[in-house]
Amino acid sequence: MNLVVVSNRVARASGNEPMTGGLAAALLPVVEKSGAIWVGSSGRVRDGVHREPFAEIEPLGAGALAMLDLPAAHYGGYYEGFANSALWPALHSRPDLIRVSHDDYRSYREVNAFMARALLRFRKPDTAFWIQDYHFLALGAELRQLGVQHPIGFFLHTPWPSRATIGCVPHHRELIEAMLTYDLIGFQTEEDRRNFLGYVESELGLKIDGSEVSTTHGTARCEVFAISIDADAFAQQAQKAMTHPEVSRLRKSLNGEKLVIGVDRLDYSKGLINRVKAFDKMLTDRPALQRVVSLLQIATPSRGTIEAYGNLQGDLAKLVSDVNGRLGEVDWTPIRYLNKGYRQSVLAGLYRSAHVGLVTPLQDGMNLVAKEYVAAQNPLDPGVLVLSKFAGAANELDTALQVNPHDIEGMSRVIATALAMPLTERRLRWEAMMAKLRDNSIRRWFADFLAALDQAHTANRSVGPIPLAPPPSIMMAGGRSRLAPRAAGAVLQ
Ligand SMILES: O=P(O)(O)OC[C@H]1O[C@H](O[C@H]2O[C@H](CO)[C@@H](O)[C@H](O)[C@H]2O)[C@H](O)[C@@H](O)[C@@H]1O
Numbered sequence: 001m002n003l004v005v006v007s008n009r010v011a012r013a014s015g016n017e018p019m020t021g022g023l024a025a026a027l028l029p030v031v032e033k034s035g036a037i038w039v040g041s042s043g044r045v046r047d048g049v050h051r052e053p054f055a056e057i058e059p060l061g062a063g064a065l066a067m068l069d070l071p072a073a074h075y076g077g078y079y080e081g082f083a084n085s086a087l088w089p090a091l092h093s094r095p096d097l098i099r100v101s102h103d104d105y106r107s108y109r110e111v112n113a114f115m116a117r118a119l120l121r122f123r124k125p126d127t128a129f130w131i132q133d134y135h136f137l138a139l140g141a142e143l144r145q146l147g148v149q150h151p152i153g154f155f156l157h158t159p160w161p162s163r164a165t166i167g168c169v170p171h172h173r174e175l176i177e178a179m180l181t182y183d184l185i186g187f188q189t190e191e192d193r194r195n196f197l198g199y200v201e202s203e204l205g206l207k208i209d210g211s212e213v214s215t216t217h218g219t220a221r222c223e224v225f226a227i228s229i230d231a232d233a234f235a236q237q238a239q240k241a242m243t244h245p246e247v248s249r250l251r252k253s254l255n256g257e258k259l260v261i262g263v264d265r266l267d268y269s270k271g272l273i274n275r276v277k278a279f280d281k282m283l284t285d286r287p288a289l290q291r292v293v294s295l296l297q298i299a300t301p302s303r304g305t306i307e308a309y310g311n312l313q314g315d316l317a318k319l320v321s322d323v324n325g326r327l328g329e330v331d332w333t334p335i336r337y338l339n340k341g342y343r344q345s346v347l348a349g350l351y352r353s354a355h356v357g358l359v360t361p362l363q364d365g366m367n368l369v370a371k372e373y374v375a376a377q378n379p380l381d382p383g384v385l386v387l388s389k390f391a392g393a394a395n396e397l398d399t400a401l402q403v404n405p406h407d408i409e410g411m412s413r414v415i416a417t418a419l420a421m422p423l424t425e426r427r428l429r430w431e432a433m434m435a436k437l438r439d440n441s442i443r444r445w446f447a448d449f450l451a452a453l454d455q456a457h458t459a460n461r462s463v464g465p466i467p468l469a470p471p472p473s474i475m476m477a478g479g480r481s482r483l484a485p486r487a488a489g490a491v492l493q
């Protein structure tokens with residue numbers, strides 16, 4: 001099989017920069033080994049690329065990485081607009097943060113259609129397409145519309161929310177109808193899958209048969225594949241990282257103090273404000289812990305041109321400075337707060353140096369930082385993971401100390417418990433989590449998805465050729481979508 005993987009964000013094998021997010025970090029090692037072609041955005045835009053998509057292609061393991069310049073006129077409306085100001089807040093159950101214009105939606109559909117046309121050059125008779133994430137909900141439908149009969153799978157890296165919440169996204173019906181043209185739709189957790197099928201049944205009135213939804217365009221199978229990491233490789237990296245100068249400097253600066261670590265993109269879904277408040281409360285309520293423990297919070301800038309992200313950056317900086325100003329001393333700072341990214345070869349050593357890993361998102365598809373923190377620990381003296389029950393990772397990492405990130409007082413108590421946990425209990429909890437990570441590796445995630453895609457597509461083909469997808473349509477009065485033919489290229493006119 002000749003695999004084409006598609007995502008908005010890609011990662012270069014030779015890249016020396018820190019990873020921006022879990023999708024790229026998780027996919028890089030497996031895509032590299034698979035010989036696949038990985039197609040995504042170059043991060044650059046270009047005028048007039050509609051006819052001839054421009055791709056910079058470089059080797060990636062046995063395969064290749066193709067980075068496309070996306071259309072200048074639509075990039076902002078697609079990425080910052082519809083993808084990250086409408087879909088992202090809705091998918092993370094924050095409908096109050098949805099900001100979207102109908103032009104943004106048009107741009108989103110234009111970029112999906114553009115990507116579909118660009119993918120045709122990579123198509124061979126035995127190609128399977130694997131589309132990643134909410135940036136490309138409609139890409140499968142665009143490919144089918146171009147007559148592509150190949151297997152097309154989709155994996156959603158974020159949560160899928162309740163029907164009421166996804167219903168706040170303009171054009172939700174036509175987007176989800178478009179998703180049903182995928183042979184296979186993968187989710188991080190059973191809850192995400194249930195929410196999606198619940199929407200399909202109650203909002204679209206379609207019948208669900210086990211994991212399958214049948215439409216006049218074929219059957220979409222919906223399954224769960226929890227993304228993961230290569231735990232043993234990460235453990236080795238962590239051991240090696242202990243001699244990295246940056247890690248040595250951190251350890252030396254601790255002067256025997258305990259360390260709590262948080263590593264996140266600066267995103268409102270990550271629960272950073274509540275986390276800092278909980279740490280503050282712990283130190284304020286338990287003065288004996290002052291000078292005994294500090295927090296290292298790495299908050300990598302993300303999507304900074306979007307208002308909600310800019311506001312968060314300001315609010316968080318103010319909160320951290322308030323805590324440090326109030327509790328700090330001439331020779332002690334309670335919170336080390338860094339707005340930059342670190343390579344995993346350094347990050348692994350930082351995790352291993354920390355007695356507690358704080359991963360407290362309000363909502364998170366999976367959260368690979370939680371898994372990396374566990375994998376990085378010294379088996380003889382492991383740290384404790386404090387994990388939000390609203391991260392996808394909480395399903396597997398069930399011996400972490402799980403918290404409700406909305407309960408600041410509860411979190412402050414649990415962090416104190418983690419800091420005081422005896423070695424025997426730390427080891428028991430860590431061993432159980434590490435066994436789960438070893439069992440469900442990123443290699444297994446990759447292989448299981450592709451095997452299920454093959455099965456789903458074979459079952460679809462056994463009932464005949466796949467009809468052209470329902471074409472995209474604009475909203476009609478009353479919020480219902482219509483399924484009407486569309487002239488090639490005439491998106492949303
Ligand atoms: O590409 P960006 O806009 O910079 O955002 C980074 C990525 O954020 C999201 O990551 C998700 O995928 C992880 C791996 O499955 C998962 O652990 C995490 O819970 C998710 O938030 C987003 O879904 C990606 O598309 C972005 O690339």
Ligand SMILES: O=c1ccn([C@@H]2O[C@H](COP(=O)(O)OP(=O)(O)O)[C@@H](O)[C@H]2O)c(=O)[nH]1
Nearest residue numbers: 018019021022023025265341342367368369
């Ligand atoms: O400075 C940083 C911060 C994060 N990461 C990586 O970015 C990913 C974050 O993934 P996660 O699933 O936790 O969250 P996301 O950012 O994708 O929502 C992890 O693999 C981290 O190792 C990194 O390499 N350097």
